[in-house]
Amino acid sequence: MSRFFGVKKHKLLTLWTHSNYSIINEFMKQPSILIIYTGGTIGMVDDPETGVLAALNFEHILVQVPALKRFGYKINTISFEKPIDSSNVNPKIWIQLAQIIRDNHDKYDGFVILHGTDTMSYSASALSFMLENLHKPVIFTGSQLPIETIRTDGKENIITSIEIAAAKRNGKPVVPEVCIYFENQLYRGNRTRKYNAEHFDAFESPNYPPLAEIGIHIKYNFEAIHYPSQKKRINIKTNLDTNIGILKLFPGISKEFIFAVLSTKGLKAIVLETFGSGNAPTEKWFVSILKDALTKNIIILNITQCNAGTVELGRYETSAQLAEIGIIGGGDLTTEAAITKLMFLLGQQLTPTEIKKYLQISIAGEISLNRDY
Ligand code: ASP
Numbered sequence: 001m002s003r004f005f006g007v008k009k010h011k012l013l014t015l016w017t018h019s020n021y022s023i024i025n026e027f028m029k030q031p032s033i034l035i036i037y038t039g040g041t042i043g044m045v046d047d048p049e050t051g052v053l054a055a056l057n058f059e060h061i062l063v064q065v066p067a068l069k070r071f072g073y074k075i076n077t078i079s080f081e082k083p084i085d086s087s088n089v090n091p092k093i094w095i096q097l098a099q100i101i102r103d104n105h106d107k108y109d110g111f112v113i114l115h116g117t118d119t120m121s122y123s124a125s126a127l128s129f130m131l132e133n134l135h136k137p138v139i140f141t142g143s144q145l146p147i148e149t150i151r152t153d154g155k156e157n158i159i160t161s162i163e164i165a166a167a168k169r170n171g172k173p174v175v176p177e178v179c180i181y182f183e184n185q186l187y188r189g190n191r192t193r194k195y196n197a198e199h200f201d202a203f204e205s206p207n208y209p210p211l212a213e214i215g216i217h218i219k220y221n222f223e224a225i226h227y228p229s230q231k232k233r234i235n236i237k238t239n240l241d242t243n244i245g246i247l248k249l250f251p252g253i254s255k256e257f258i259f260a261v262l263s264t265k266g267l268k269a270i271v272l273e274t275f276g277s278g279n280a281p282t283e284k285w286f287v288s289i290l291k292d293a294l295t296k297n298i299i300i301l302n303i304t305q306c307n308a309g310t311v312e313l314g315r316y317e318t319s320a321q322l323a324e325i326g327i328i329g330g331g332d333l334t335t336e337a338a339i340t341k342l343m344f345l346l347g348q349q350l351t352p353t354e355i356k357k358y359l360q361i362s363i364a365g366e367i368s369l370n371r372d373y
Pocket of ligand 1: 041
């Protein structure tokens with residue numbers, strides 16, 4: 001077991017020990033998968049004393065899923081030394097994950113990241129921006145019930161994620177994207193949100209179709225999957241700027257509150273969660289506070305509070321004024337994609353005009369507008 005970026009590396013299955021050359025050759029054709037275990041419910045156990053769920057280490061997970069050995073794949077694992085609840089995930093963890101994937105990109109056919117469900121959509125969105133020229137599947141999964149629970153959803157989620165991460169068509173990965181696999185659906189990660197804290201189907205992708213639906217067969221939606229056009233080397237972009245915030249409107253929101261949020265020291269951008277197709281109060285004080293923020297070069301990105309659909313600035317009078325003062329329409333971005341896209345763009349050496357341009361086009365398939373990748 002070796003240390004690796006503060007994480008432990010295990011060799012779960014080694015299929016290279018056969019002496020017969022042809023058998024070795026055969027095995028070499030077998031898919032190779034790297035599982036990265038970060039934590040989350042999937043690896044938690046009820047502490048009998050406190051009644052609180054606490055993280056287990058990865059060996060326990062492997063014991064619970066003996067079927068992994070029957071795949072005949074080369075499966076290696078890396079686990080965080082201290083598995084975490086995903087509420088403790090932050091950009092440092094995303095950078096660690098991006099580095100692990102970059103360093104192992106050419107050694108494996110695909111990657112499966114075991115991650116808590118609570119912030120999985122943020123992590124998948126962030127990595128979709130940070131992993132430039134990704135050519136391999138990166139599948140996030142986890143579970144709603146711990147793996148050692150009899151009714152756990154974790155076993156099926158891990159097994160199918162591995163199968164998807166290894167899938168190839170004409171020698172190429174079927175899904176070379178950052179995805180979330182959960183409860184029979186494979187989604188583009190940056191289109192998802194966790195919408196249910198109770199059901200096994202915890203995720204949805206309200207504005208983009210599933211990349212695959214899983215029943216007796218795995219039915220890939222090839223039209224919806226993005227295939228990189230050029231074979232450039234993977235590159236990771238790890239500069240993220242967290243001087244941002246979310247301002248969710250509600251009827252009766254006070255002037256003082258909005259003013260306080262927009263006066264936050266060092267604030268560079270906010271995601272403004274508006275009503276319907278991007279609408280907001282027309283009151284003078286409201287527009288004037290936003291205008292002041294814009295003159296201080298704070299970027300304001302307008303996304304809808306609705307579960308599905310898109311911002312259409314100018315459709316109503318209540319959004320036309322926002323466009324007029326220079327607020328950017330975020331189309332059908334989810335909150336998770338909007339936040340991580342802002343962190344990512346602000347972290348690059350871009351001019352404000354470039355940031356505004358990239359916010360309105362797709363850089364990793366996150367928005368249903370012009371694609372630019
Ligand atoms: N609190 C857990 C986490 O996000 C929930 C889960 O994994 O489902 O880490």
